[in-house]
Amino acid sequence: MIIAAIEQESRSKSQELRIPRSVGELEDLYVDFNKRIEIDETLLEKAREAFARLENGDMGTRGIWQKAYDVSMKDFEELYQKLGVAKFEHQNGESVYEKMMPAIIKECQEKKIARLSEGASIVEFPNMPPAILVKSNGTTTYFTRDLATIRKRLDEADLQADLYIYEVGVEQTLHFRQVFSAAKRLWPEDLAKVELVHVAHGRLSLPEGKMSTRKGNTIKLEDLIFRAGEEAKDEVIGLGAVKYNELKRSPIMNYVFKWEEALNMEGNSAPYLMYAYVRTRSVLAKASESQESRVKSQELNEDERGMMRWLVRFGEGEIVESAARNFAPQQMCTYLFELAQRFNGFYERNKVIGGENEVLRLLIVKETGKVIKKGLRLLGIEVPEKM
Numbered sequence: 164m165i166i167a168a169i170e171q172e173s174r175s176k177s178q179e180l181r182i183p184r185s186v187g188e189l190e191d192l193y194v195d196f197n198k199r200i201e202i203d204e205t206l207l208e209k210a211r212e213a214f215a216r217l218e219n220g221d222m223g224t225r226g227i228w229q230k231a232y233d234v235s236m237k238d239f240e241e242l243y244q245k246l247g248v249a250k251f252e253h254q255n256g257e258s259v260y261e262k263m264m265p266a267i268i269k270e271c272q273e274k275k276i277a278r279l280s281e282g283a284s285i286v287e288f289p290n291m292p293p294a295i296l297v298k299s300n301g302t303t304t305y306f307t308r309d310l311a312t313i314r315k316r317l318d319e320a321d322l323q324a325d326l327y328i329y330e331v332g333v334e335q336t337l338h339f340r341q342v343f344s345a346a347k348r349l350w351p352e353d354l355a356k357v358e359l360v361h362v363a364h365g366r367l368s369l370p371e372g373k374m375s376t377r378k379g380n381t382i383k384l385e386d387l388i389f390r391a392g393e394e395a396k397d398e399v400i401g402l403g404a405v406k407y408n409e410l411k412r413s414p415i416m417n418y419v420f421k422w423e424e425a426l427n428m429e430g431n432s433a434p435y436l437m438y439a440y441v442r443t444r445s446v447l448a449k450a451s452e453s454q455e456s457r458v459k460s461q462e463l464n465e466d467e468r469g470m471m472r473w474l475v476r477f478g479e480g481e482i483v484e485s486a487a488r489n490f491a492p493q494q495m496c497t498y499l500f501e502l503a504q505r506f507n508g509f510y511e512r513n514k515v516i517g518g519e520n521e522v523l524r525l526l527i528v529k530e531t532g533k534v535i536k537k538g539l540r541l542l543g544i545e546v547p548e549k550m
Contacts, residue, residue, distance in 0.1 A: 165189060166213040166227050167206065168196040182230040186238040187383075189231060194379040211300070218261070218302050232256070245388055246402070247543060253322065260311035264303050267311050271296055276348055286345050294341040309342045310349070317353045326358045328490065333363035333415060362490045365417040374420075382420055394426045400434055403544040407433035410542055411496040431500045433544055436535055439503035441550045442510065443532030450516050450525050466509045467520065470527045473505055477534045483541065492542060499538045506531045 169192070173180045183189045200206045216224040268284065271277035277284045282299035286306070294306045316322040329339055339361040347354050368374055374381050384405075391401030408425050412418060428434040463471075476482055477498070486494040506528075515524045536546045 164196045164210040164213075165193055165231055166217065166224060167210040168192045169227055170213070171206075171209070180227060182227065182234065184234060186235055189234065190376065190379070194377060197377040215300060215302050228258075242385060245385075246406075247545065255312070255315075257308050260308050260315065263311040263314060264307055267307060267314060268297055268303075270349060271310075271345075274349060276345060286341070288341060288344055291337065291341055291344070294338075294345065305338065306342060306345075309338075310346060313342070313346045313354075313359070314350070317350065317357075325356065326360065329359070329361045330364065330414070331361065333365055336361065336363055360490065362414055364414045365412075368417070368419050370419055370421065387425060390422070391426055395428055395434065397547070397550075399545055399547055400428075400437060400550070403433035403437065403539070403546075404428060406542065406544050407436075407496065407539075410492045411500075413491065413493050431496070433539065434550075436499055436503050436539060437546055438550060439506055440532050440535040440539075440546050441548070443506070443528050443535070444548060446510070446515055446528050447525065447532070450521075463520070463523075464513070466513055467523060467527065470505060470509050470531070473502055474527070474530050474534060477502075477538070478530075482538075495538055495542060499535060502531065502534060502538075 169180055169182065183192055196206065196210075200210075213224060217228055268277070271286065272284070277286050277296050279285075280293070283295055284297040285293040286296055287293045295304050296307050297303055313327075316324070316327065331339070339359075343359045343361075346359070366373070369380065369382070372380075387405055388402055391405045392398040393401070395401035395404060404427070405425065408427070411431060482495060482498045486492055509527070513524060515521065515528060518524065539546050
């Protein structure tokens with residue numbers, strides 16, 4: 164649609180092709196083109212025709228695509244940098260798999276997995292609707308390309324693994340069931356000891372209804388990060404709040420985006436955990452200044468026993484392993500939030516410096532800080548030393 168829109172604008176103004184200079188401009192072009200499709204449906208056919216040219220290797224069409232790709236990747240890289248995302252080891256777009264497509268299609272046909280239906284090539288399943296391998300106009304689909312990604316990962320040594328996780332929206336559940344099923348029929352031996360998992364994330368909507376890129380009805384992550392930093396008066400704290408707000412929910416949950424919730428700095432939030440961590444640092448700093456250490460009692464009270472039991476759950480790997488095994492980062496969030504609550508209660512009820520079991524209590528404070536920091540870092544959230 165973007166290619167068709169750029170071409171049409173160029174023809175109507177008798178000028179050279181003008182490529183948008185940011186993702187925002189590309190999105191505006193996309194939204195405008197979709198609005199015009201509602202008035203003139205022939206534009207949709209022009210977009211389909213542009214896609215066919217793109218897939219068939221037309222140089223002019225490829226040139227527009229390449230420029231739009233470069234603009235997009237520049238903006239994405241800047242956003243990844245803000246998020247603290249490490250460099251990707253492998254970053255393959257759909258175009259990478261183009262040369263593999265004919266062989267995938269041929270193999271599906273030779274192994275009788277695909278058949279012709281009304282000019283298209285389809286793959287049928289016992290308990291699911293059929294998937295389109297090749298459209299009647301000769302173009303491929305996401306189904307074809309996702310099969311190619313699996314083949315590439317099986318063939319290339321540095322991409323091989325025992326587990327592949329597809330983190331994509333819940334509306335693609337059927338699609339991935341079809342892809343995984345077809346792949347296992349195509350390459351049963353190669354996939355015998357490989358696990359393919361679709362971690363479906365729920366739908367994010369706005370109070371006024373469903374988000375739609377086509378209608379321009381979205382929340383931009385860059386805007387959210389900026390506003391969170393302003394709210395927290397600190398970029399690190401604001402960014403942590405944004406990340407934690409997403410990760411504290413089960414991935415499959417649908418939820419309605421609300422600015423006041425996304426920017427919340429209290430309760431079950433990253434700033435709340437950060438405050439608890441900073442408190443541990445403050446206590447330990449004061450303790451190091453104290454010349455006297457008192458250990459008046461060796462008996463543990465309920466608060467001390469409770470904190471130690473809770474810390475052991477992290478130390479023995481229970482929390483990390485469960486979150487990883489179940490693809491559930493929200494389990495880490497829940498644990499850390501409860502740890503921070505327990506610590507705050509422990510600190511309020513028990514004198515640490517100069518109190519009974521000072522050495523033990525300082526150890527509890529120290530370990531609590533270490534666990535909060537490690538847990539948040541596993542979630543991709545940096546922790547400030549002072550707030």
